[in-house]
Amino acid sequence: MVKEIAITLLRILLSGSLSVTAFVLIYLFNGFDLLPALVTGGAAYFISSYVIKRRFSPALPQGQLGDGSEGRFIEKTLKEGRQKVKTIGRLRFKIRSIPIWLKVSRLYKIAEQILAITTKDPKRIKKAQAFFNHYLDATITILEKYSLLANQPVTNHEIREAVEKTEAVLNDLRDAYEAELRQVLSNDVLDLDVEINVLKQTLDAKSIPSKPFEPLNADAKGVKK
Numbered sequence: 001m002v003k004e005i006a007i008t009l010l011r012i013l014l015s016g017s018l019s020v021t022a023f024v025l026i027y028l029f030n031g032f033d034l035l036p037a038l039v040t041g042g043a044a045y046f047i048s049s050y051v052i053k054r055r056f057s058p059a060l061p062q063g064q065l066g067d068g069s070e071g072r073f074i075e076k077t078l079k080e081g082r083q084k085v086k087t088i089g090r091l092r093f094k095i096r097s098i099p100i101w102l103k104v105s106r107l108y109k110i111a112e113q114i115l116a117i118t119t120k121d122p123k124r125i126k127k128a129q130a131f132f133n134h135y136l137d138a139t140i141t142i143l144e145k146y147s148l149l150a151n152q153p154v155t156n157h158e159i160r161e162a163v164e165k166t167e168a169v170l171n172d173l174r175d176a177y178e179a180e181l182r183q184v185l186s187n188d189v190l191d192l193d194v195e196i197n198v199l200k201q202t203l204d205a206k207s208i209p210s211k212p213f214e215p216l217n218a219d220a221k222g223v224k225k
Contacts, residue, residue, distance in 0.1 A: 084136040
C-alpha cells in the first residue's frame with residue numbers, strides 16, 4: 001500500500017510539472033491565448049499520467065497472468081472464485097423467504113463485481129484475500145445449511161433459532177463483502193480524487209487574464225521634451 005501511494009504521488013508530481021510547463025510555454029509563445037494553453041496543459045497531464053501509471057503499475061490482462069507459481073495461484077484463485085460465485089447464485093433460488101432472497105442476491109451482486117474487477121486486473125486479488133479464501137466458502141456453507149433447515153416439513157425451537165441466527169449473520173456477510181469491494185476499489189478512489197483536484201486547479205487557471213500586460217509603445221509613452 002505504501003509503495004502504491006508513493007507511485008501515485010510520483011505520478012502526480014511528474015504529470016503536474018509537465019502540465020504546468022506545457023501550459024506556460026503555450027501561454028507565452030502563443031500570444032497569451034488562454035484556451036489553447038489550458039487544453040495543452042490538461043492534455044499533457046492526462047497523457048503523462050496515463051503513461052507513468054502504465055509504466056509503474058502495469059495490469060496483468062486475462063490470459064497473461066505471468067509465469068511461475070504466482071501466475072498459477074492467480075489462475076487457480078479466479079477459477080475457484082467463479083465456481084463459488086456460481087454456487088451462491090444457484091443456492092439463492094432454493095430460498096423461499098423474500099427478505100432472505102434479497103439479502104443473498106445483494107451478496108451475489110457484490111461477489112460478481114469483485115470477481116469482474118479482479119479478473120480484469122488480477123493484481124487486485126491481493127486486496128481481496130479474505131473474500132476468496134474465507135467469505136465465499138462461509139457463504140456457501142451457511143446457505144446450504146439454511147436451505148436444508150428452512151425447507152424441512154417439521155420444526156422445533158433449535159431449528160427456528162438456527163434459522164434466525166443464519167438470517168442475522170447475512171447482514172454481517174454483506175458488510176464484509178462491501179468492505180472487500182471498497183478495498184479492491186481503493187486505488188481507483190484515490191486516483192479519481194487526485195484527477196478531480198488537478199482538474200479543478202487547471203480550471204482555476206482561467207482566472208489568469210488573457211493579456212496580463214500591454215507591450216511598451218515608445219511613441220505613445222516617450223518622455224516629453
